[in-house]
């Protein structure tokens with residue numbers, strides 16, 4: 410099983426959406442996929458993939474939910490819905506550890522992990538539990554976002570977990586065939602200066618807010634497909 | 648039964664910390680609020696230890712009393728004191744374990760933070776002072 414982690418120092422940059430899209434695209438290509446939402450305070454995968462069923466368990470562990478696309482899913486949101494989870498420090502670490510062994514994913518080829526924003530206990534617990542995972546950071550192509558993500562990048566690197574690179578999300582919006590760069594174009598230069606590789610550049614797609622998981626022939630999904638091909642190639646190399 | 652997956656995780660951990668040496672004895676602590684059946688856990692540990700060739704491994708399992716302390720008003724309370732009256736409130740969060748509705752703490756004790764509140768002031772800002780999750784306390788290996 411290959412493990413792919415999506416992280417970012419920054420919030421709201423599209424980690425969860427890109428995790429979900431990646432999972433769906435991997436499944437479409439014939440791989441068995443699990444998607445683990447490790448956002449303890451603000452889980453969202455249960456909103457992207459709604460299910461009214463109660464979580465179930467067997468002797469082998471907690472059963473993930475199965476989405477209509479065929480992706481196996483787990484998010485704490487399926488258990489505690491909209492309740493806040495004010496959990497701190499060591500306990501967060503413990504919760505992430507519990508989640509990493511508790512789930513019975515069965516035979517999957519890829520486990521996608523969606524991390525919360527920041528660089529704290531969940532992140533460290535996650536890379537300790539999944540030592541062999543490939544790690545991708547997600548950022549907006551804005552200078553602020555890149556600088557925050559660079560901090561996360563350095564942290565992971567110092568912990569001996571080299572990130573594969575950065576996925577830049579919401580780079581441009583296409584209007585009448587013209588690309589409007591939402592945060593300017595300097596990001597390529599900034600990324601080079603920071604020594605971080607750009608693994609993918611994704612457009613802003615207004616249709617995603619209505620139907621975030623509906624695959625189409627849009628620029629966003631074409632680039633997700635390319636990104637997934639890259640993720641597979643890198644996973645097979647390592 | 649969660650006891651089996653828990654045993655599986657503990658055995659893997661014991662294997663890891665023994666790093667090639669022969670483990671003889673392991674001490675395990677379980678949080679009271681997890682409502683683990685100690686006999687079932689013990690049996691699962693013994694069966695799995697044998698399966699993995701750890702024939703001489705014995706276990707001590709200790710159930711640690713679960714207690715809380717509120718960061719807002721300072722109240723300290725025990726799970727025992729509130730468990731009965733919490734049963735109803737836990738229902739929407741139950742996990743179906745082999746067909747049986749089971750407390751979510753059985754699997755994820757830290758979910759206490761999403762479900763419980765201080766019995767005095769209603770704050771969610773409390774610590775689990777003792778008896779939270781399942782822990783491997785120590786492993787004695789052959790020298």
Ligand SMILES: Nc1ncnc2c1ncn2[C@@H]1O[C@H](COP(=O)(O)OP(=O)(O)OP(=O)(O)O)[C@@H](O)[C@H]1O
Nearest residue numbers: 419420421422423424425426526579612613614617
């Ligand atoms: N390329 C995109 N085009 C349009 N909308 C997008 C795009 N990427 C993400 N979004 C939207 O932006 C919002 C934030 O995305 P998402 O929740 O995936 O971010 P996140 O990094 O996981 O946030 P958090 O840090 O809170 O976990 C969502 O409403 C999502 O649908």
Ligand SMILES: [Mg+2]
Nearest residue numbers: 424425448453
């Ligand atoms: Mg998210």
Ligand SMILES: [Zn+2]
Nearest residue numbers: 717720765768
């Ligand atoms: Zn209180």
